[in-house]
Amino acid sequence: MKLKTLKSLLQTNTIFEESEIADDFDVVTACGADLMSDVLALSNDKTLLLTGLTNPQVVRTAEMVGIKIIVFVRAKEPQIETVALANQLGIFLYSTAKPLFEACGILYNNGVGAEEINYL
Amino acid sequence: MKKEILEKEIESFNFQSGGEASSELKNKLRKLGIDSKIIRKTAIVTYELEMNVIIHSLGGKITAEISEDELEIKVSDQGPGIPDIDKALTPGFSTASDEIREMGFGAGMGLVNVRRYADDFSIKSNEAEGTTVKIKMILAN
Numbered sequence: 001m002k003l004k005t006l007k008s009l010l011q012t013n014t015i016f017e018e019s020e021i022a023d024d025f026d027v028v029t030a031c032g033a034d035l036m037s038d039v040l041a042l043s044n045d046k047t048l049l050l051t052g053l054t055n056p057q058v059v060r061t062a063e064m065v066g067i068k069i070i071v072f073v074r075a076k077e078p079q080i081e082t083v084a085l086a087n088q089l090g091i092f093l094y095s096t097a098k099p100l101f102e103a104c105g106i107l108y109n110n111g112v113g114a115e116e117i118n119y120l
Numbered sequence: 121m122k123k124e125i126l127e128k129e130i131e132s133f134n135f136q137s138g139g140e141a142s143s144e145l146k147n148k149l150r151k152l153g154i155d156s157k158i159i160r161k162t163a164i165v166t167y168e169l170e171m172n173v174i175i176h177s178l179g180g181k182i183t184a185e186i187s188e189d190e191l192e193i194k195v196s197d198q199g200p201g202i203p204d205i206d207k208a209l210t211p212g213f214s215t216a217s218d219e220i221r222e223m224g225f226g227a228g229m230g231l232v233n234v235r236r237y238a239d240d241f242s243i244k245s246n247e248a249e250g251t252t253v254k255i256k257m258i259l260a261n
Contacts, residue, residue: 034224035224035225035227035229036171036224036225036227037168037225037227037228037229037230037232037233038227038229040164040167040168040229040233041229041233051224053223053224055135055223055224056135056136056138057135057138057139057171057223057224057225058224060138060139060142060143060167061139061167061224063139063143063146063163064139064142064143064146064160064163064164064167065160065163065164066160081136
């Protein structure tokens with residue numbers, strides 16, 4: 001799914017993106033998690049992370065596994081340090097008012113796949 | 121011949137800079153042209169270990185040495201040590217506080233992920249000397 005479609009489905013607010021490339025970005029799978037070690041068990045760099053956590057470690061964790069897009073659920077606003085780090089690393093940040101379960105459900109119903117736990 | 125490519129202090133409870141050492145190592149490995157899958161595995165391992173030092177210890181250090189066919193990483197801290205290593209290696213076991221869990225850590229998967237992704241893993245821990253984890257990543261295909 002193109003990121004443009006995903007943003008529309010989740011009615012996201014954009015916190016940080018590189019607008020010239022964002023809309024065409026292909027999202028293949030998604031992962032909903034509030035535990036960073038669970039995110040670290042993933043391995044797909046086309047994965048999008050949906051989370052209720054907003055601290056800078058979320059961005060750092062995404063960097064480690066190559067995740068390029070994070071969507072904060074329940075209309076959460078990330079800390080300034082989180083946005084600054086995302087900016088530095090080129091990781092796009094969005095927020096949606098939808099809760100985690102609903103946001104995941106919408107994406108799943110529209111063809112975004114479950115992350116296959118791939119132990120590299 | 122081994123070549124040191126990283127030596128960095130890790131401060132206890134400094135979450136702001138947590139992950140910087142792993143990020144730096146990841147970038148260095150990328151510049152050295154290491155396979156992306158190996159880089160990702162290494163990043164996961166070092167980040168888990170780095171966060172363990174920040175969360176659970178009084179501070180420590182990470183060093184990384186590279187040779188033609190392997191990468192050796194040592195993460196050591198100044199204590200207080202792990203009372204029961206077998207328990208610490210059990211998936212889901214964690215001694216992290218509620219405050220740490222609220223930050224998304226303390227899932228009890230840290231050392232489990234490290235052992236899973238490292239090609240070679242050893243851990244030593246006691247109250248007097250703290251904890252030292254040594255891992256190796258095989259670079260040759």
